[in-house]
Amino acid sequence: MNSPIIELKHITKSFSGVKALTDVSLTVHPGSVHALVGENGAGKSTLMKILTGAYSKSSGEIYYKGEKVENMDPKNSKKLGIHCIYQELNVANHLTVAENVFLGSQPVNKMGFIDWKQMNQAAKEIFASLQINLDPKQMAKDVSIAQKQMIEIARAISQDAKILIMDEPTSSLSERETEILLSLVTELKNKGVSILYISHRMDEIFKVCDTVTILRDGKYIKSLPMSEVKNVDTLVELMVNRKMESYFNKVDVPIGEPILKVQNLSKTGVLNDINFDLRTGEILGIAGLVGSGRTEIAQALFGMLKKDTGEILIDDKKVEIKGPSDAIKLGLGFVTENRKETGLVLKQTVRDNISLPNLRKYTNKLFINKTVEKKESEDYKKKLNIKARSIEQTISTLSGGNQQKAIISRWMIQEPRILILDEPCRGVDVGAKAEIFAQISKLAEQGVGIIMISSELAEIVGMSDRTIVMREGTIAGELEKDMITSDNILKLAFGGGISA
C-alpha cells in the first residue's frame, strides 16, 4: 500500500480540564476515503479541528507524508492542502454565491479590483463540473441550506484541496443531492484527493468509504478496512457498544380529529395550491427533494413566509398567523432545519437555549424562577441524553448533534399542540435518533399533531402515519400506511406515477 499522507498519533485534547479526546490515532492514505464515525460528542469534529489547526492539541503528534508537523495552525494546514467543510456551514449570507465560492481568493484584474466576470465564470464552471444547479450571481442568503453545502464543496475544489475533510456533508441533503455528493466524493478520490468523511448515515459510509475509524467517548476504538465490516449493525454496535434494538420507536396510537387544515395555500414561485390536514396524534411526514417547498409549507404555517392566498384553520377556525409569536400562541412549535442560523443562541448556556420560548412559564409576577427552569432543563438533558458537562455549559461548545437535541427539548417543553419538525435529526447519531423518535412518538400519544419534514426516507417511512410528497411546490401525492415506501416516495418526488 502507498505510504500515508496524514498520520495523527496519540492525540489528546482537553477543554478546561475535561478530556474530549484521549490518545486517538488515525492514518490516512492518499486517494482514499476514510470514514470517521462515533456517537454525538465522540470527538470527531474536535479531531478534525486539530488537523486543520483550528484547535491546538493538548498532546500527540501530526505527520504529513512521514514528516512531523510541529505547528499545525490554520495557515500551515492550508499550505499542506488540508481543507475542511465544517459541520456548521460558513457561508456569508450578504455575499453572492460566487463570492462565497472564492472567499478570500477572489480573482482580481490588473488594477487589483475583483474580476467579477472571471469569478462568476469560474464558479459556473465548477458548478457545471459538479452538476450543481446554482446561479453564481444569486445572494447566498436566498439559497437553501443544501445549496450552501454545495457552495462549500465548490470552495474546497476551487482551492485544490489535497486532503478534504467533510463533517456531515449530507446532513441537510436529500437522497438525490446525496447521490450527487457521493459520486463527487468518488470522483475526487480517483483524482488522488484523500477524503475524511464524517457521517451519521451509515449507508453512505458503506457506499463510498475504504476505511473506517471508530471513536467512542473521545477514545480510539479501532480502524479497519470497510471490506471487513459486515453490515450496518456491526458498525453501529462498534459505535455505541451495545446492540441497537430498534431505530424507530413508533407506537401506533388512535388518530383523532383534524386539528389543522391548510386550504389552497399558494405563494408565487414557491407553493402552489397546497391542501392537507393534520389530526391529533398523527405524524404527517413531508417528503420531497430539497427546494420542493417542504420547508416553505412549515414557514408559512409559522408566519415566517407571507402567503399570497389560502387559508389556515386550527380547530376548524380560520386563523391569521402574522408571525412566529402568533403561531406559538396558537399552539405551534417549530424546529427549523438550520440550527446555527435560526435556532441557537450561541453565546448562551444550554439552559438558556432550552428555556428560551418557555420563559413565560417559569416567570411568576416579575422574576424568572430559576429553580424550576433548571430542573426542567436538567430533566431534558437526561431524557434526550444531551452530552454536556452541565446545563450551564455554553451551547457553542457542545457537539453538533447535542446542540440539536437541546433545540428539540426547547420545543418539547413548550408543549405545543402542533409540532413542526424540519429535519429533526440533522446530525444526530443513531442511538440518539431512536431516543428522539421515541419522544416524538410519545408526544403523538399525548395527542399532539406532528408534521415531520425529512430528507431521509427511512425516517419518513419509519415514523409517519401519512406522507405528503412535494414536487416543485405542489403536492405530488399523498401516501398512507403500507403505501409509504421509499420507492413510492421517490417516484412521486421525481414526477412519476405510482401503482397501487
Next chain:
Amino acid sequence: MLKNNSTSIEISRNNKNIYWKNTLFVIFDKGSTTIGLALLFIIMSIITTDFLSVDNLVNVMRQSAVLCIMAVAMTFIIITGGIDLSAGSQLAVSGVAVSGLIAAGVPIPLAILITIIIGGLIGLFMGTVISTQNIPPFIVTLAMLTILSGIAFVYTEGTPIVVSNALFREIGRGFIGPIPTAIVIMIIVAIIGHLLLSHTRFGRYVYTIGDNEEAARLCGINVKLVKTGVYAFGGAIMAIAGIVLASRLSSGSPNAGTGSELDAIAAVVLGGTNLFGGEGKISGTLMGVAIISILNNGLNLLNVSSYNQLMIKGVVILLAVWLNSIKARRKASV
C-alpha cells in the same frame, strides 16, 4: 526503551506547560477587569499622596455616580447589539428640562417625574425608529446627539438655568445618613439594572436579541418591542443621570454631559460587555466605571492636563478592547 522514556517525559512536561498556560488564562479570562482595577488602585495609591483617603474615595464614588447611571443604561443597549451616541445630549436635555421646570415653579418631585418621562419618550422615539425602520442605532443616535444638543441650546438660549433651590441640590450633593445621596441613587439604579438583566424575561430577551435576532423571533419574542423597550428604559435612566448632574452643578446647562457618552461606552466595554452584543453584565460595568473614575481622579491628582488625560484614557480603552479580542480568539481555539 530509553528513547520512549524521554518522549513520555517530554509529553508530560509539555502537558504541564499547557496546564499552566491554561490556568493562567482562566484567571485572566475570568478576572481581567478585576485585575486591571486592582492594579490601577494600587498604582494610584503609590504614586499619589492623596488618593488613598476616605474623603477622596467617597469623592471618587460620588463623581462616578452620573457616569455609572449612564453606563447601566448603556449596558442594556450594547447587549442588544446597539449603541447610544446621544447619551451626553440626553443628559443636557434632562438637565435643562428639570432646571427649567423648577425655575418655572413646578414642585420638585413633579419636575423630576416629568423629566424622567421626557427622557423615556426620547428613548422610545429612538427605539421605535431603530427597530421599525431598520436604521442602524449608530446613525439614529448620532443624529439625535446633535438634535438633542440643539434643543437644549435653543431652550436655554445658550445660558445655563441656575437652580437655587436647596432641596434640589440635595440630590447631587446631599447625604442620606453617612452616604451621599447620589451614591444611593446610583446603587438603586445598578440593582434595578442587574435584576432586570439577570432575573427577568426582558433581560433574557435582551441577551438573545443581541446574539441571534432570528432565533429570538422564532421563539415568539417580540423583537421590535424589546428593542424599543431597551431604548425607552435607557432614556429614562439617562434622564436620572441628567437630573443628578444638574443637581450637582445647581444648574441645567446645555453643555453639561458633552462627550460623556464616550466614557459610558468605554466603561461598558472595559467591563467586558461585547460591543457586538449578546454578552455583558452590570457587575462588569460597575468595575469599568470604577476604572474610568479612578483614572480620572488619579490623573487629576497628578495634575495631568485634560488633553493628556484624554490621550491616556484612549490608550486604556484601546488596550481593553484589544485584550477582549485576544480573549475571544483564544476562546475560539483553546
